[in-house]
Amino acid sequence: MTTSSLPTAPAAASERSPRRIAFSSRLSRWDLKLSPYLYISPFFILFALVGLFPLVYTGYIALLKFDPILHTGTFVGFDNFVWVFQQRQFWIALRNTLTIFLLSAVPQIVVALAIAAVLDSNLKAKTFWRMGVLLPYIVMPVAVALIFSKLFSDDYGLVNHLLSFIGIAPIHWHTDTIPAQIAIATMVNFRWTGYNALILLAGMQAIPRDLYEQASIDGAGRFRRFFSITIPQLRPTLIFVIITATIGGLQIFDEPQLYDTGGLAGGSNQQWLTLTVYLHNVGWFQDGSFGRAAAVAWLLFLLIVLIGLINLAVTRRISNNENRRTS
Amino acid sequence: MNLSRRTRVGAVLATAATIALIATGCSAGGSSSGDQKVTLTLATFNNFGYTDALLASYHKAHPNITIVQKVAKTSDDAQTNLFTKLAAGNGLSDIEAVDGDWMPKVRQYPQLFTDLASADNKGRYAAYKTAGGTAGTKLIGLGTDVGPEAICYRADLFKAAGLPSDPAAVSKLLTGDWSNYYKVGAQFEAAKTGAAWFDSAGATFQGLANQYKNFFEKDDGTTVATTNPDVKSAFDSVLAASATQSAHLQEWTDDWAGGMAGGKFATMLCPPWMMGVIQGDSPKVTDWNIANAFPNGGGNWGGSYLLVPTQGKHAAEAKAFVDWLTAPDQQISAFKTAGNFPSQLAAYKSSALTGATNAFFSNAPIGTLFTDRAKAFADTGVIPFKGIKYGAIMGAVQNGLTRVEQGQQSAADSWTQVVSDIKALS
Known part of the structure; x- marks a missing residue:
């Protein structure tokens, strides 16, 4: 059983x-x-x-003649894009966007790298200094723009006042194209340098310390160690910082929009009209031009993709070269 | 500049973006059976002169209604806010303030606003003010203030230049046409006080632009700005005077404000709401005064409306409140607070208005003075037509004037660029 x-x-x-x-x-x-x-x-x-x-x-x-209030539109094909390409102001805005981007992104990353290197060394009260560099980032961009546009006033601004002490004639911050763009780039840098420095610092801290020890035993100086160890080891972080700075830098709006409170933003001769400010002007201050503004927005998107791809290609190339050299 | 007039008054107010009037006590149980508790939101910009006390007095008379005011910093901010939320279909306040200069854009959408016409408010305004608030057959906006222009001047600079400085004599001196204004300016400049005669070509151009019926646009909305000989001659004549008589300080910039405090110019075109701007930017100057005169008689710059969007839930209550807020007594109260000159005809007869003076402007009798200016404007018989592109065209022209004042371009080159910018607006 x-x-x-x-x-x-x-x-x-x-x-x-x-x-x-x-x-x-x-x-x-x-x-x-x-x-x-x-x-x-x-x-x-x-x-x-x-x-x-x-x-x-x-x-x-972007393919419609669109009424934003009533949400009605008639199909116009690529007319909006054709219109945009015919506008003098669009090309000026494109030029300004690229120059302000270069004026801000390049010094920003160089300075952020230097700050990060200093913060990475043995400092007393580390947290204090690290929080300190992040402070500008938490200030509202609008407040930054308002304060800086006062500092950069042509007649009554602090910057021109200080320049007069060292015998430099007043600079026309609101008239001449390059000074105006430098003033705006300064605001952008003020805000973003500390943020980028912290991200680069995080990258630096992940670099194995024994590399540095070996290098110093081999007699490498401080700068040699920075350029031969820190920079190559930091490459992935740098790529990230450069790409985010590109995306942000091509879209700056608050600073040029608030740089001058008089009239349509961008300056009397479009000295600091960026693409985002231009699309805002087209969309809000011209009747029924949302379609055109949307076309500008798409062109800006394509521009960012294009520059992002160039960034990627260049950084990849550099990293490949580096690999070949080190191997 | 048009789009951002009055930007500066609100600088201080910006921090206090929302002023909430809290119903004190919240007495339990409505006084009458059908009355519901209703909170009405009122969106204004800069300084409309609607004080907490004024709004509280409405709550006192109507205990079931509480008013909450939201203050936007600039006219531009209010415009962006209004159109964004109109597009979204919700989020607007029960009552929205609209600047007369961008009212034409709002008038395109009468279906989105409540008809405010009633037997009560018929014939309360001058015809042009009613027309400005009317879209088709619907009265969508009730006027708050108007901007009859006078000339504000610095008595100390006039004295320094050997010109008469008391208001009666200055008014006489400045009565005449624009060439008279520039002629006195030339006398002033000849005395070499170090100050300029007026602030900027752009501000002066505003004065001229508001004296033509179809300056930029025909009544049907067609743009004529590039072909109208009046525009070109105004552009050229202002720039000719500007070469020797302007401080080259573009309106609303920080340098303009600084120049006002620093005595960089002796006169400026002065609608009543500009008094608040001047006081805000040059609080320590004691020599400001107002002349009861304006080149070519009279002109109007600015003035706003209150509208009730249909997306709000309390249209009836909002309508009654707007009626009250734009009534003569409340308009006079706002005038005393912020200098916004009443738009209602009945207000001009009130002794509370005619007796008003302004201590900052050397005790100028602003009540009678601006009543005279309003009459002078009515006497010109010219009501400027402002279509949907007015603001954008004015922006292009102002940029053109500024380019010349900044020394970037010659008047002829600048005009060519103005023409191409205006053509791009079509």
Whole structure:
């Protein structure tokens, strides 16, 4: 009895168990396959909602003569883009965007790198200094713009006043193109240098310390160590900082918009009219021009993609060269 | 400059973006059975002169209604806010203030605003003010203030130049046309006081632009700015005078404010709301005064409206409140607070208005003075037409004037660029 009952039990079990194993294994297979996607899906759902949809919808509006209030539009094809390409102000805005970007991004990253290097050395009250460089970042950009535009006033500004002490004639900050753009780049740098310095600092701290020790034993000086160890080791962080600075730098709006409170933003001769300010002017201060503003927005998007790709190609090339040299 | 007139008054107010009037006590149980508790939001910009006390007095008379005022810093901010939220379909206040210069853009959408016409407010305003608030057959905006222009001047600089400095004599001196204004300016400049005659070509051009019926646009909205000989001759005549008589300080800039305090110019065109701007920018100057005169008679610069968007839930209550807020007594109260000159005809007869003086402007009798200026404007019989592109065209012209004053371009080159900028607006 006992022996005969024995085979039946496994038989019954084997009858049920394959199904159970199959289900749980299927579950775990799903788990393995699907859950990573599930975990990252909030980002993509949000991105689709606030990134992709506006992008596509803006592209759609760029093909219409669109009334933003009544949400009605008539299809005009690529007329808006044609119009934009014919505008003198668009090309000036494009030029200004690129020059202000260069005037801000390049010094910003160089200075941020220097600050990060100093913060990485043995300082007393480390946290204090690190928080200190981040301070400008938490100031509202609008407040920064208002304060700096007072500092850079042509007649009553502090900067011209200080320059007069060292015998430099007053600079026309609101008239001449390059000084105006330098003033705006200064605001941008004031805000972003500390932020970038902290990100670079984080990258520097991840560099293995024994590399430095070996180098100093080999007799490498401070600068040699910085250029031969820190910079190459920092490359991934630098690429990140450069790309975010590019995206941000091409979209600056608050600073040029508030640089002068008189009239349409951008200066009497469009000295500091950037693409974002131009699209704002076209969209809000010209009747029914949302379609044209959307066209400008898309062109700006394409410009950022283009410059991002150039960035990527250049940095990749450099890193390949470096690899070949080190190997 | 048009788009951002009055920008400066609000600088201090900017920090206090929202002024909330809290119903004190919140007495339990409404006084009458059908009355619901209603909170009305009122959005204004800069300084409309609607003090907490004024708004509280409405709550006192109507205990079930509480008013909360939101103050935007500039006219531009208010404009962006209004159009963004009109586009979104919600988020607007129950009552929205609209600047007369961008009212034409709002008038394109009468279906989005409540009709405010009633037997009560019929014939309360001069015809042009009513027309400005009317879209099609609908009265969508009730006028708050108007901007009859006078000339503000610095008595000390006049004295230094050997010109008469008391208001009666200055008024006589400045009565005449624009060439008279520039002629006195030339006398002033000849005395070499170190100050200029007026602040900027742009500000002076505003005065001229507001004296033509169809300066930039025809009644049907067609742009004529580039072909209208009046525009070109105003552009040239202002720049000719500016070469020797202007301080070259573009309006609303920090340097303009500094120049006002530092005595860089002796006169400026002065609608009543400009008094608050001047006082705010040059609080320590004791020599400001106002002349009861304006080149070519009269002119009007600025003036706003209150509108009730249909997206609000309390249209009836809002309508009654706007009616009250734009009534003569409340307009006079706002005039005393912020210098916004009443738009209602009945207010001009009130002794509270005619007796008003301004201590900062050497006790100028601003009540009677601006009543005279309003009459002078009415006498010209010219009501400037401002279409939907007015602000954008004015912006292009102002930039052109500034380019010449900054020495970047000759008047002829600048005009060529103005023409191309205006053509780009079509």
